Amino acid sequence: MNTLTFKPQPLNQLQSSELVVTDEWLWDGYLARGNITLLTSEWKSGKSTLLTGIVRAFEDGSAFLGRPCVASSSLIVSEESAALWAERTRLIPTGGRASLVSRPFVCRPTPEQWDELVRQAEELRAAGNLDVFVVDPLASFLPGRSDSDPGTLLDMLQPLRRLASAGVGVLVLHHPRKKASEEGNAARGSGALLGYVDVILELQRYGKLASDVNRRRLVGLSRRLRTPRSLVYEWVVGTPEFRVVTDPAEARFRENWATVRSILESRQQASTHKELLADWPVDRVPPSSSLLYEWMARAAKQGLVERLGNGTSNDPFRFQLPGKDDDFFKPLGRLDPLPGMRGKR
Template sequence: MNALTPSLQDDIASLLELPAWAIMELKPGWSHDDQAWVFPERDAEGSVIGLVRRYRDGKQKAIQGSRRGLTIPDNLTQLQGPILVPEGASDVAAAVAVGIKAIGRPGAAAGADLIVQRFAEDDFILAGENDGGVGEKVGDSAARTAGLLGRSVRFARPPAEYKDLRDHVLGVGDDREAILAWYVDHAETVEPQSDPQAAVDSIPAPREMVLARNEFKPIPASALGSGEAIDFIWDGYVARGFITLMVGFWKAGKTTLLAHLLHATAGGGVVGGEVQAVKVLVIAEEGAGLWARRRDEIGIDDNVQFIIRPFKGRPQRTEWEGSVLEIANWVHDGQYDLVVIDTWQSVSPSPDENDSAKMMAALTPLHHITEAGAGVLLLHHPRKGDGTEGTASRGSGALPGFVDVIVELRRYDAKQHDDTRRVLTGLSRFDETPDEVVLDLREDGYHVVGSKADAMREDRVVVYDEILSGADSPMTADEVREQWPVTGIPKPGKRTVGGDLKAGSTTGSWDRRGEGKKGDPYRYSVSRKPPALSAGNESESPGANRASVPPSEGVRTSAVGRDTIRSNATGSR
């Protein structure tokens, strides 16, 4: 669901014959897929529980997974006088247009329970219709409502020449006092039945809902949209309008990575890719205390807001869907650009992660958030054994199959727990997502090392420097290889050593002499001058004069030794 453009505001105003500003008080949006306006419906507390489409031909249909609710204008508290309770959004917008306080019920015979919850103490008048149908039986609805409330309820219909409240407003014009006086003066009163249970029993049972039906509505290829560039929030990984799944192995640092990502969203930054300055909502399973520590240690600003452990147990599906619709409404109102759920299973209504059907039912409502314009990032636990490409996530394959981007976070070296490097493996619908990136956590955040090959080369550079620094005279590649330590970094092959040393000599990391021929092989020694910094090769430590070799194209690497990096890194995993 997207915000209404001025043109779409004018169109709905023309369709309903009402001022656009009054309609906008109901917070409608626009669905590109359905080519329809979308109006939110709320529970008695004002939280969104449903969305209703209104098409250009006047037809209306609730969105799949929605529950019917009340239509509550944003400026309700600014309006004065008795409250009218008509049917639907257009009648409420008409009332707002002339300054009448109104809340819409979902139908002539629906919403009695919500009305009771909303108006437990307040006075109101049920506004019926002259439609020749169930709308004329507003007295019956009033009787049921009175029985549930345990007190009298008033109801009235518009003058006979008008179908409903909207028609009444259009006929009379901007005469608030005359319209309101009609409903007050012509209101009838019903008293509660002697048997309150009879009122409950008289409420019609809910009809079989058709909201979950698949809708088949062919559209031509030319109507699919503009195919615009993807709007990435975290370059290559998280985008507006799409869902990303991040799977991090236990204590590998996925929440630490998330905290640094949240830090970067305050003013923009780089965490293995450019991060936009955005507003973020985090649904967190960890307590406020742990997030307060991360806030203070890493620096998380108030552009990030948290909902801590919203459910005290596994939520019911309706409870989950209502929460998602509420978040979608916040996104639609411009409050958030990114919604993070850490972790997915802490909010999922599905008790069985391996049940594909239940998993899909739990995931599908997230489209309300993406259609409202935000990106969604789900953090999830891995399976017990590390899976092959794209299968690391725990549970049904419906989860990784549903999302648009999969990011798998692993330790670079699982045997070295003090190694601060992490490997991000990406699988995606987008070409912009890197296949593999190695990140290194240092005092000032995450730095890109490059691919695994770049990281391995960086490790070898440290060993070359140690061997050459301890040599009494320049050494050949074979001699360097012979001096390779037995433990630690695996001994590379001859071609790899020769290539690394040759590449390092071109950047000034080492001096090279000899012709590279039989009888006069290349010999290397520690350079007495600082290495030249080529494009993509920088020294991360002022004054550091460690050996380096050029990384692959477009990758930045550090000349700092791995031991220095490890001692500088902070943050627990």
């Protein structure tokens, strides 16, 4: 006999108070109780460093990357050794509310082994000792051979959904697919993963310039409106400090202006952005032609350079430092001999 029962509810009555979403944001806009957040980025690009910064903020509820946090107890299940985590937390100290389970399985777990680990986490939650559960990364703990198989993914995700339903915020770290993809689709494997989670985060390198080395862009897509679409930050290497870069384009320009100015000072006449790019120091990664053009337009607007020309193919924009007379540096034309000097040698 079929005992399944359900009670349909009219859509126009779903705004009643008992149905309003009450999930508490543990990290505002990014990780909430009852939700699963997926964080995808390339290998060795800063996922674990970012994770350590988040866990540190959970110790006392400090804001992180400009977003409020709630004091929370965290459990990290990681493929990395305890020694590596000890080294990481020497740079970014965490505290007593964060715990680590390092390499709990000799190889990939069976569905039963994975379910048992999550059940132990549920017991911690029931005892009031768990708010955030982190999987670092998904591939190392996936029951089965492939993250391209929807069934295998569900064997992993369904226990995590059960844990989330108990009031835990679940954060899963993951690696990207090999081919470039649109924002929100970088995660490797079956699309079932992206459809299942509540918040999709992608951590991207901001650029290839020397000034970009510690800078990252965090892209967010979510079922919730509070998730920021894009945020740029930088880690102050060797410290616990993470800084939000509120105007990354201006910051990038300012950090490279000294190099641009030096090139302008060395040139004897006003120059196009392509001519300036040709003089870029060989020991520094150059910007793209379009980026340098953007910098020169910004410099002209701020009065840092004078812009000559009409911006056409026959008369392109040329740039020089203020007060530098471009006519002074033009080549001299043919000079007529002085009176009385014609024919003399």
